[in-house]
Amino acid sequence: MAPSINIPIALLIAFTAMSLQPSPSAAFSFPPIVPCIPGLPRIPLFPCYEPPPQPAPPKEPTECRSHLMNMMPCAGFLTNTSVTAPSATCCDGFTRVAHEGAAICYCRVVNGDIGQLFPAPMNFTRMFALDTACSAPFQLRALAKHCDTGAP
Ligand SMILES: *[C@@H]1O[C@H](CO)[C@@H](O)[C@H](O)[C@H]1NC(C)=O
Ligand SMILES: *[C@@H]1O[C@H](CO)[C@@H](O)[C@H](O)[C@H]1NC(C)=O
Secondary structure, three states, X not given: OOHHHHHHHHHHHXXXXXXXXXXXXXXXXXXXXXXXXXXXOOEXXXXXXXXXXXXXXXXXXXXXXXXXXXXXXXXXXXXXXXXXOOOHHHHHHHHHHHHOOOXXXXXXXXXXXXXXXXXXXXXXXXXXXXXXXXXXXXXXXXXXXXXOOOOO
């Protein structure tokens, strides 16, 4: 990261740390042990601390199923040994998931959830070969590292 990004964060942390310490010239007050509650007035002897900002929730489409439906044409290649290559329709649908901004939904592919949409068990070897077979500009194995292993 560039230093120009780090410096304001460092200053912010330093300033926050300073504001938590009672200044020597200030009258005695208890250390802040309770978070500030928005909308409530501050009590002088009982300083509160600003609660840390909550981390943003992971950006996930609420419904992956509609995106995964793009990959239904892949069912043959992914479940049927006689089908030796993914069709163009399959590859189009496979890459469309990413084009729809739903790349997180590939987690439902690599963890096998998408197999529920298929009439036969999915061949995971073929699934992980789909990116190369479809000349996709990403690798499912690399994406899989960012997926929760215990995804429901
Ligand atoms: C598997 O694919 C072959 C060749 O396309 C097809 O003839 C056969 O019906 C398929 N089997 C199933 C179970 O879909
Ligand atoms: C899965 O696909 C791979 C690659 O096509 C094949 O070698 C393997 O036999 C398949 N496994 C099953 C259980 O059909």
